[in-house]
Amino acid sequence: xxxxxxxxxxxQVLDRLRAAGLRPTRQRLALAKLLFDGxxxxxxxxxxxxxxxxxNIRVSLATVYNTLHQFTVSGLLREIVVDAARSYFDTNIxxxxxxxxxxxxxxxxxxxxxxxxxxxxxxxxxTSIRRIDVVVRVSEK
Amino acid sequence: xxxxxxxxxxxQVLDRLRAAGLRPTRQRLALAKLLFDGxxxxxxxxxxxxxxxxxNIRVSLATVYNTLHQFTVSGLLREIVVDAARSYFDTNIxxxxxxxxxxxxxxxxxxxxxxxxxxxxxxxxxTSIRRIDVVVRVSEK
DNA sequence: GTGATTGCAAATCTTTTGCACTAAA
DNA sequence: TTTAGTGCAAAAGATTTGCAATCAC
Numbered sequence: 001x002x003x004x005x006x007x008x009x010x011x012q013v014l015d016r017l018r019a020a021g022l023r024p025t026r027q028r029l030a031l032a033k034l035l036f037d038g039x040x041x042x043x044x045x046x047x048x049x050x051x052x053x054x055x056n057i058r059v060s061l062a063t064v065y066n067t068l069h070q071f072t073v074s075g076l077l078r079e080i081v082v083d084a085a086r087s088y089f090d091t092n093i094x095x096x097x098x099x100x101x102x103x104x105x106x107x108x109x110x111x112x113x114x115x116x117x118x119x120x121x122x123x124x125x126x127t128s129i130r131r132i133d134v135v136v137r138v139s140e141k
Numbered sequence: 142x143x144x145x146x147x148x149x150x151x152x153q154v155l156d157r158l159r160a161a162g163l164r165p166t167r168q169r170l171a172l173a174k175l176l177f178d179g180x181x182x183x184x185x186x187x188x189x190x191x192x193x194x195x196x197n198i199r200v201s202l203a204t205v206y207n208t209l210h211q212f213t214v215s216g217l218l219r220e221i222v223v224d225a226a227r228s229y230f231d232t233n234i235x236x237x238x239x240x241x242x243x244x245x246x247x248x249x250x251x252x253x254x255x256x257x258x259x260x261x262x263x264x265x266x267x268t269s270i271r272r273i274d275v276v277v278r279v280s281e282k
Numbered sequence: 283g284t285g286a287t288t289g290c291a292a293a294t295c296t297t298t299t300g301c302a303c304t305a306a307a
Numbered sequence: 308t309t310t311a312g313t314g315c316a317a318a319a320g321a322t323t324t325g326c327a328a329t330c331a332c
Contacts, residue, residue, distance in 0.1 A: 023331060025287060045322080060289045065322060079225075081276075084296090086321065087225045099264055108265050118257045120277065123240055124249050127279035134275050135222075136261065138268035164306060166312060186297080201314045206297060225321090227296065 013037070020074035030057040031067050035077070041091050042080070042107040043068075048089075082107065082135050097134035110136065154178070161215035171198045172208050176218070182232050183221070183248040184209075189230075223248065223276050238275035251277065 013032045017024040034051055035043070043051075049064045059067075068089050071077040080088040082100045088107060095112035115134050123129055154173045158165040175192055176184070184192075190205045200208075209230050212218040221229040223241045229248060236253035256275050264270055 023286065025330070027288070058289095062290075062323075063288060066288085081222060081225050084220075084222050084225060084228045099268075101265060101268055106265070110262060114260050114262060116257045116259045117275065117277075119255050121251060121255060123277065123279045124242060124247070126282055127240075127242055128282050129277055130280045131278045132275065133278065134258070134273065136258075136264065136270055137272045137274065138264045139271045141267055141269050164311060166306070168313070199314095203298080203315075204313055207312085 016076065020071075020076055022070060022074060027057075027059045027063055028067055028070075030055075031059065031064065032071075032076075035071075035091050041109065043089050043091075044086050044105075046086070080107065081133070097136070099136045099138055101138050101140075103140055110134070157217065161212075161217055163211060163215060168198075168200045168204055169208055169211075171196075172200065172205065173212075173217075176212075176232050182250065184230050184232075185227050185246075187227070221248065222274070238277070240277045240279055242279050242281075244281055251275070 013029060013036060014024050016036070017028055017032060022028060031048065031052065034048065034055065034057075045061065045065050045068055048068070049059065049061050052059050052064070068077065068087075072079050072089065075093065076091075078090045078093045080090050080098060082088060082098065083102070083105070086105075090107075092109060097110040097112065097115055099108040099110060100106075101108075117132055117134075154170060154177060155165050157177070158169055158173060163169060172189065172193065175189065175196065175198075186202065186206050186209055189209070190200065190202050193200050193205070209218065209228075213220050213230065216234065217232075219231045219234045221231050221239060223229060223239065224243070224246070227246075231248070233250060238251040238253065238256055240249040240251060241247075242249075258273055
């Protein structure tokens with residue numbers, strides 16, 4: 001049973017890093033807690049760095065970038081390309097898609113089963129499909 | 142009837158610029174010819190600038206960027222976001238989607254009617270759908 | 283200890299901008 | 308002429324990298 005007053009034990013994040021083969025340093029643990037303990041699903045390097053600073057966690061922006069990429073390579077995060085100006089990372093690594101509100105930079109999930117990709121042509125010779133990304137761009141009415 | 146030996150008369154590109162309200166300068170005409178006279182469908186600023194240079198057209202990279210954006214705003218081109226590292230522009234402005242081969246940066250069209258988006262949730266409050274982009278990421282087998 | 287990780291600052295890369303110059307109407 | 312467009316070089320952002328200092332094991 002879960003101990004009282006402990007929505008998500010420290011060790012859960014720690015084990016997650018261990019399982020990914022990442023040494024659980026102070027910075028990685030702190031960022032992982034921000035990311036996986038019920039926080040935002042969608043972050044940019046800049047936004048995560050701000051949240052860290054606000055939470056009194058001292059991490060350099062370079063380390064945030066490095067950490068986001070390490071987490072992505074390890075499968076803890078997923079990178080989403082919706083805007084040429086900056087990279088987004090998503091803590092939801094299940095099959096799904098996105099609404100993207102360009103004016104504010106906000107992302108909203110669309111469950112994977114809400115979209116049907118039918119009758120797709122064969123991929124270019126010598127290649128195979130790695131992932132399908134659907135971005136529904138919306139604007140202020 | 143089309144004159145012999147003239148796949149696409151100069152005036153067609155010229156009229157296209159005029160219709161878009163863009164003054165047909167030497168640079169815009171040259172770039173428009175490269176873009177719309179059977180060339181590549183998908184370009185980056187860098188690739189178009191290289192093609193221009195190779196064709197002995199002297200245009201600065203800044204002008205290529207400006208021109209690509211002016212053409213996009215005027216509806217002559219469409220911008221495609223597939224890679225956070227650089228912007229792609231597509232001369233195909235009809236409804237369609239893309240295969241994207243990350244290793245080479247190559248894009249390939251998928252006709253718009255090959256993809257069905259069904260049962261989409263309502264867009265975020267106060268917004269309406271502007272466009273749906275599907276990117277099928279493929280990799281070397 | 284010792285090898286991985288971090289922080290900082292500098293470097294890099296794409297894209298935008300300011301401004302004097304040039305060309306289209 | 309008069310105003311829009313161009314080129315250049317410099318600026319601006321986002322991201323990365325080199326390297327000495329620091330930390331996990």
